Amino acid sequence: MNEPLVTVLIPAYNREQYVGQAIESIQRQTLQDFVCIVIDDGSTDHTRDVVETYRKLDRRIQCLALPENRGLGQALQAGLDAVRTRYFTILDSDDWYAPQTLETCLTAIEAASADVSLVCGNAVIWHEHPDGQLIQQAQQPGRAFDNQYDFILYGPTLVPRFLRTSTVREVGGFERDPITDGRMAEDRLLLLKLIHISRFIYVNDDLYNIRVHADNMTKPETRDKFIEVKRYIFTRMLKEWGDEYEPEFYIHPEGWLDIKALIPKR
Template sequence: MSQMQRNIANGGTVDGGSPRVTVLIPAYNRADLLPTAVTSVQAQTEGRWRCIVIDDGSTDDTRAVATRFAQRDERIEVLALSENRGLGNALQAGLERVKTPYFVILDSDDWFSPDAISRCLNKMEQADDDVSLVCADGVYWVQAEDGSLHRDRVQKGRAFADKYEFFCYGPNLVPRFLRTEAVRAVGGFENDPAGHGRYLEDKLLLLKLIAHGRFAYVEQELYNIRQHAHNMTHPSDRARFQAIKRQMYERMMREWGDEYEIEWEEHPEGWLDVKTLHPRRRS
């Protein structure tokens, strides 16, 4: 009997306990890739989870694919949005249904390593209450035209000495394993004036969280990131991303007391990051 079958036979958990974690999988037109994401959740060594697949108004068979998984596994449910709202707004809709003390985000074209939930859960439950997020290392996989995957590189996660160190950190943290109460306390996934809940929604949430607590890190490869043609940002969109990022970060700096001036740097491929922070001179 497989681990997945044992989980289902035990009423949705390995040890019969109540779910501790909800996996949120926002999906828009991902009928082809969604099964890999969901199957990686079912294969977890930790069985105390629920999974909500959020169909963000897809026009393909994403909803049907998710529904078939839900019909076979009672731990999985489908939240079908009537129209496309964007990633941040879809996650906020999913957050409203979370009943567990923790939740973790899984992009619909990515997948977990088998012990991702157990490692992050153990780290979180051993941490102090001011730890709002657990992250780990992520492995990038390049998808070729024939669908085969080739391991590319590892993105190391980390903890941070303070909020300003995270402010200057460019990459996305993965997985984003979050304390539900802390996320709700900072307003959840905001439909902000800059990105309107469609751009940089994850970074905005983490900037709000780091201002009130700490992040913890598991030094292990727990998350797999698929690089393919449909998740690459087109060069024509980069100017928009740059403008949104500037507005968002300048807003957060003001909310933090406006103690530093931001020096930006643009990568050769067009991405914008914080190079350093300069203390403002006070008159």
């Protein structure tokens, strides 16, 4: 193999049912030169055993086992500390990549200028029935952004998040917010920091598959905490960007907080 340019980080907590499919979607990539680090965030089920089965058969698969559950942000920071490649990407342990994802994103960012820190694309959303059957629900299109204010008004999560390692480290990586200690909206905070000093590019291709199931982290009972964290993040970043705008918040029909408009302060 050539020297890998890409590391895939898969944070996992009690995902024995799904993590194997996530790993296999990486093994099926058209780009075969990669490192895959599964971060077992103190799982109490057989997640680590599942990962070890793949690791023993494929030297590209690594397991970073944390002694206790730290939450998504801290798990990703531990993974980032272990990254030795020019780029890395994040795959949720209950989701999976299209076969061309790594090659498509790598080609795009290698052809771009050095101020590009992220490549994103489209997602396909799948609903998992109680019997395990997956039904395709919709496509979640990504897009390009004119500037940081254009991005802060964008509600959906960008996927895949294919990132330039050096720029992520430049902005401090994954932070521990004062409300959940980095357990929620850690990706949103990172991207808001990145868009302030760099650019994102968009590839119009279905690169990511989102699984909607009963145990998703963004479930109704966690909405109030997500709202509190996002309000903190949005308010903080607008102040750091010069405190030029007052956010007009609204609650999305599905119960999530977004910014409806930015009102100039002067």
